[in-house]
Amino acid sequence: MKVFLAIASSVLWSATGLAQFTALESTSTRSMSGQFIVNGSRLPAVTTVPLDLLTNASYLELEPASAAVSCERIKQALWADLDLRGQWIGRIQLNLHATWTADEPVTIISDRYPSGWAYRLELPQFVERRRFVRAVVQTLLQERANRNAGSRPAEIPFWLTEGLTRHLQASRPGDLILTPPRPTGRALELIPVVVEERRRDPLATARQRLRENPPLSLAELTWPSAEHLSGEAAEVFGCSAQLFVAELLSLKGGRDGLRAMLDELAACYNWQTAFFRAFQPHFARQLDLEKWWDLQLVHFTGRDPLQLWTLEESWRKLDQILRAPVEIRRTTNELPSQADVSLQAVIREWDSIRQGTVLNNKLRELELARLRIAPQLGGLVEGYHQTLANYLRQRGQLELVLPVARVNQPRLKPLARDTLRRLDELDAQRAALRPETGPATEALATNSAPVTLWDTRFPPPAPRSP
Numbered sequence: 355m356k357v358f359l360a361i362a363s364s365v366l367w368s369a370t371g372l373a374q375f376t377a378l379e380s381t382s383t384r385s386m387s388g389q390f391i392v393n394g395s396r397l398p399a400v401t402t403v404p405l406d407l408l409t410n411a412s413y414l415e416l417e418p419a420s421a422a423v424s425c426e427r428i429k430q431a432l433w434a435d436l437d438l439r440g441q442w443i444g445r446i447q448l449n450l451h452a453t454w455t456a457d458e459p460v461t462i463i464s465d466r467y468p469s470g471w472a473y474r475l476e477l478p479q480f481v482e483r484r485r486f487v488r489a490v491v492q493t494l495l496q497e498r499a500n501r502n503a504g505s506r507p508a509e510i511p512f513w514l515t516e517g518l519t520r521h522l523q524a525s526r527p528g529d530l531i532l533t534p535p536r537p538t539g540r541a542l543e544l545i546p547v548v549v550e551e552r553r554r555d556p557l558a559t560a561r562q563r564l565r566e567n568p569p570l571s572l573a574e575l576t577w578p579s580a581e582h583l584s585g586e587a588a589e590v591f592g593c594s595a596q597l598f599v600a601e602l603l604s605l606k607g608g609r610d611g612l613r614a615m616l617d618e619l620a621a622c623y624n625w626q627t628a629f630f631r632a633f634q635p636h637f638a639r640q641l642d643l644e645k646w647w648d649l650q651l652v653h654f655t656g657r658d659p660l661q662l663w664t665l666e667e668s669w670r671k672l673d674q675i676l677r678a679p680v681e682i683r684r685t686t687n688e689l690p691s692q693a694d695v696s697l698q699a700v701i702r703e704w705d706s707i708r709q710g711t712v713l714n715n716k717l718r719e720l721e722l723a724r725l726r727i728a729p730q731l732g733g734l735v736e737g738y739h740q741t742l743a744n745y746l747r748q749r750g751q752l753e754l755v756l757p758v759a760r761v762n763q764p765r766l767k768p769l770a771r772d773t774l775r776r777l778d779e780l781d782a783q784r785a786a787l788r789p790e791t792g793p794a795t796e797a798l799a800t801n802s803a804p805v806t807l808w809d810t811r812f813p814p815p816a817p818r819s820p
Contacts, residue, residue: 487522671723677696
């Protein structure tokens with residue numbers, strides 16, 4: 355086998371930087387287990403290949419025989435980490451096609467037949483290594499989750515696919531992908547290579563990245579926006595997902611939990627339901643998971659003095675955390691505008707459901723602020739966190755015996771009054787610590803005054819006393 359340049363047909367396009375090769379005969383290879391069938395050319399038989407991909411170490415040249423071996427290796431590594439057993443059910447077919455650009459799309463297609471599910475991967479012959487591993491991992495997870503599915507395929511959360519992909523690559527850097535040998539002249543040159551290295555920390559790259567960039571919150575990780583999946587932010591998302599998956603696997607019964615989650619996905623309309631069913635011994639509710647994730651971030655990244663906010667910035671960040679943004683209007687016919695209300699106003703005037711949503715979010719923001727807040731304000735952050743956490747816990751206990759709608763019951767008034775008093779005391783301490791060059795803020799006296807504006811998403815609340 356050899357590759358030669360078709361000089362007569364303008365093999366070199368200087369304007370686009372593309373090299374042209376003559377296509378060889380197509381071939382099909384079946385993997386050892388029979389689950390993977392790879393269709394394509396024996397060697398780089400693409401019509402055009404961007405020249406920079408030929409020497410880019412992050413890109414892989416796919417060839418049917420080596421791709422089939424790589425798929426089996428990825429499958430064995432994934433099954434070992436999740437302790438999966440049994441025989442495969444859904445067949446996976448890989449179709450290799452010409453590579454025209456560096457970001458050639460990778461397509462995964464799930465087909466439902468009377469006999470079950472089958473899967474197809476459309477892959478360029480030159481593809482980024484991580485994208486190849488991610489595509490195979492995604493398909494294997496889909497194959498496992500769809501075993502109990504009907505006509506609707508199971509939903510695989512992207513954090514799980516990305517986290518497992520990076521976990522496998524970091525823990526087995528040289529064992530997942532078999533690179534096909536390149537021909538030299540008329541014969542293949544095979545050079546034995548002996549690799550000696552110390553056992554590495556698979557989370558070393560993630561630790562460095564998350565120390566330099568703020569890690570994602572649980573909401574950002576589980577519901578990423580387009581901004582989180584592009585550019586530099588995509589690396590932060592990937593490292594956060596890797597850490598999340600690694601910490602789940604390290605839990606007692608973590609492998610069992612992820613397996614159970616995969617088996618539950620087909621019966622659930624969203625992955626959160628399957629997750630909490632599978633990890634019920636560890637996380638009874640969303641708040642438990644958020645607290646656990648925040649704690650993992652604190653332990654993982656640590657407090658680096660070089661990454662702490664200045665006192666002025668810390669004071670400003672804390673002031674922002676202690677305010678709730680709302681859309682307001684002064685009359686029913688006026689267009690809404692943006693404004694901030696204090697936490698005292700939230701506790702005094704908002705109903706229980708809206709209070710819980712806002713205050714739980716503020717608790718999480720305070721927990722993240724611990725990582726970078728200036729030491730002078732550390733005690734205040736703890737004080738606000740403890741006050742809000744105690745209020746939510748005691749309110750929840752009272753609402754077990756009182757109707758949620760009857761928030762002005764006499765038994766709730768002392769709790770609200772004590773919480774408001776404690777928040778006012780903390781605000782006074784915060785005002786005393788305000789830097790002289792700090793940003794101007796509203797007078798703290800407004801925190802204890804009734805707010806006459808209301809959130810436009812809800813009707814105006816009835817006046818209430820503490």
